[in-house]
Amino acid sequence: MTRSWSAVAPLSDTTATTETDVPALPGDGLREGIVAQLRSDIGAGLVDTLVKPGVDVWARVATESWRDAGLALRESGFHYFCFLSAIDWLPSPFGRGEDDPSAPPPERRTEIVQGYTGGSTRFQVFARLTDIQRHVGITIKADVPDDEQVVDSWTSVFAGADWHERETHEMFGISFRGHPDLRNMYLPTDFEGHPLRKDFPLLARIVKPWPGIVDVEPLPGEPEEADTEGNGE
């Protein structure tokens, strides 16, 4: 590392690596192999997997195996850290805010339905890793216990997980055991609540009435009709 002003190398050493042969795009054999490797690495920690042939692979690990799974995947070639976040599977009690305030509140789904690879808790953390050699990515999930929302931190596995865990912490209220510094990333320090939880209301959609309510006065003496062409659903 040179800092001398005069030690400027000429432009000609800006060599570009030659274009390597693109390996054949991975098939599902590759993804099955990844799952098998992960199972042999963390054993019973791997709860459920889903392979969409030629598309993608999902794996769900037990909460306590979360960090081990990250380590195992890193060792098996997934050096590239893509992102880490969480999902709140609770259906939003507010809907899209498109309710008629004069009408009774609509019935909404309240039961929790998890996505791919199932789950048993309201919150799940999930992360995405990429293997640059084999051209394949994996989504890995873990349940977050409902009573104590803590999982192990990945910061010692992937340095990039630092900011992602900070963001997840402030947005979902999930703590990461072993994270050095869970300060707020985006929100002010004294912000209360966790905005990406589904039961956190989006005030912009609550303080203002929905302008989509049909407001057509009927002919005098006629009963009000339900909107016809308006509701396209």
Add this chain to the structure above:
Amino acid sequence: MIAVDLPYWAQSLLRVLGGTVAVLLPAGTIVYLFLFKMMSFMQSRLGPMEAGPYGSMQLFAEVGKWLQKEDIQPENADKSVFKMAPLVVLLSTFLLVAAVPFGPDAYFTDFEAGVFYALAVSSISVLGILMAGWSSANKYSLLGGLRAAGQLIAYELPMVLAVVGVVIQAGTMNFQGIVLQQNTGSIFGWDGIGNPYILTQFVGFFVFMIAVQAELTQTPFDMPIAESELVSGYMTEYSGFRFLMFFIAEFATAGVFSLIASVLFLGGWGIPFSWFGWTTADSVDNWMNVVGPLIMITKMMALAFIIMWVRFSYPRFREDQLQRFAWKVLIPVSLVNIMFTAILKVAF
């Protein structure tokens, strides 16, 4: 020689007026021609076009705007130092212009050691910049002020050393003497164009112009201002009238340094004396007192063009690179130049 004899007060008044004109006129011209127009052209745009024909009155509009702005001082600033700093910077420009000769008799003062004087007063502006940087109570200003101090001192030296070559060759430290030497001199016996020192002292000229660029804190040496790092360095907290003083000082000093460079290296106000059969300073015709300043302005503009051209084209150095450049390149080069000049002076 001028025949009329003016009383002392009238002479002083004339000198003050002349000095003001000699500072403000080049500054205004440089700002309009180069900062407004040339920079715009280099960036595929037209620059100010609304105030006056081709925006030529823009500068007056800007000055008016600055004058009516509030004079803000930070609460924690050292008020008296803060207020004084722009004055000190501007003062150095006025002191500098006093030594510049514009014609055989058109000068403000004719110091015997004019070169020495000019180099000495030019470093007063460092004081002003340090004062501004320190008194602003702003970390960016402080960093800018410190950078400026380090930089201006580092480049004072190559500038002095570059001029030493000229002084050795001319054998005088008097500006008029240097002008005469260049215009009466000859290159290998041919006196068709005199002997402008840019030809024989080109190394010195090169070093001098680089040092001027650094003294003026123009890109690539503008770390004290560095708007993308230090916001505006020592000028960050200044507004209104006081900022205007800094602004005028910046471009007026550019003009004055160009004048000095043209005196030292381009033959100053003179034209080769052999063209008109003059031999000494006394034999120069009186009309040179009118034509001389015009020649000076032309040469100054050419040099200011180069300064500004470089400014608009280059990125800036880092502080340590700049210091290294001054101490490891410019100073050795100018020392070698002095050595060669001295040897050749003795040899011929």
Add this chain to the structure above:
Amino acid sequence: MPSKPQVPGLVKGLGVTFNTMMQTIKPKKFGGGAATVQYPREKEAPTARARGVIALREDNCTSCMLCARSCPDWCIYIEGHKELAPPRRAGGAPRKVNKLDRFDIDYALCMYCGICVEVCPFDALFWSPEYEYSEPRIADLLHDKEKLGEWMETVPEQPELEAGAEKKKK
């Protein structure tokens, strides 16, 4: 120090700025000139597809609320009433039509996505490339249906499509 002599990049860089200056100074008729225009005096014409402002053809609107509902910003406000209109064919029964009382678009909220224009099933909304309608007060950016109707004059013809495009069914 670079080992072999070459034209320093510093000098080449000066050449680039100098060339640009010459290009700008060169008169327009020789292919020179600045890249900018002197805005209030000269204007660049926006393209026909430019999304400048939304124009409303009031007669076509049936106050069906589709646009107001599909608006991501909730910036369209519609009120209407039902009215009897003369029948289409002679002798027919009078039709019931929805008449607009209010059609406001709040341009302070609008993000010019164009979803409302797309979803409108009755061709009542159009894009106009006009852009000079800034206001000193933010409340004045709420355009009512008269103002939106005035924009109809500025709606341009849509250009032909590039070769290889399939003709629109609509």
Add this chain to the structure above:
Amino acid sequence: MSDVTDLIDRQKLSYIAAQAADARLNVELETEGMTLNIGPQHPATHGTLRIIARLDGEQVIWADPSAGYMHRGYEKLTEVRTYPQVNTLINRIDWLGSFANEVPFILAAEQLMDIEAPARAQWIRAIFFELSRIANVSLFLGDLGVQLGAITPVFMAFRDREYVLNLIESATGGRFHPNFDRIGGLKDDLPKGWIDETKQVMKKLRNFCDEIETLLFGNEIFQSRTRGIGVIPANVAQSYGLSGANLRASGVDWDLRRDQKIALPYDKVDFKVWTHPDGDAFARCWVRLQETREATLIVDQLLDGIPSGPVMAKVPRIIKVPEGEAYVSTENPLGEMGYYVVSQGDLGPFRVRIRTASFNNISIVPWVLRGVFVPDIITILASLYFILGDIDK
């Protein structure tokens, strides 16, 4: 190399270093270090990023970026919007290359719905994708000059970027926020004469790249400012999830356009993925310059081979995406941008995780800024190239 990735130790070390530096200064010079707040309003932060830097003289002991001054909560907003509405919203994430933001989201939705856009739509998508890359990175190339003190390149960038924006506007209607992509295809076909015009503009852009290369990259001052500054080794880059030119400048040959199966016709064009072995600021800038040039060549090839046909597949008028999850990422101007879309069969997505490039790219800042000088902070930030909307979402 577990020592570089081990964040806890690293932070401890930097803390100890800061303490030690303070103590040393206090003893020797009876001064203390200085904390410099760069931003949130600062010319070098492209918006409102704040960097708290602890300085010893002009040397940085540690630096901590503080984002969030422009957090708009897109992940929350997507939950109350339908798919077309989300599409117009995410235009605003990386506002310099807006169209590129739409593509991975639309592709993810199409993957969930199991439909594919017609060939012509895919080609036009790829063209706009590259145009937004040019619009974005050309501004970077100009802005780079400003960050390093050269004022002229940015005007050249704005001058030539204008042509690209005009192209985007004449086809999509929006200069900055095209909102042109639809699930199943595109909103509209190209207007007549667009292809010829684009070819002309691509020539101008290549000329612009040459100018910038001469004016900036060939400049010895520029090289001395960027060479060897902010070196990021390949393994650290991967561990932080750096992407795009930042990753390739560290010698990792990884480009999502080439290296993943995606419904864009990149397998039909011949292009080179530029990498650089150095991993320093110069390498990052240089790779971007080459990529801009390469993008103009890609656009030329795509324009030549554009197939005819419809630009919209048959999709229902009201779009409901079936249940499922999909992650699609593309090689956006700033790096890998991906959307993890979770759908529960509704009109809008259940949850969208937006993986933006700048967020990861900037998370390396505390690591890479240790021990550099104040001007290098600016160089390194400029070379990492972030858009605030892309960090804060």
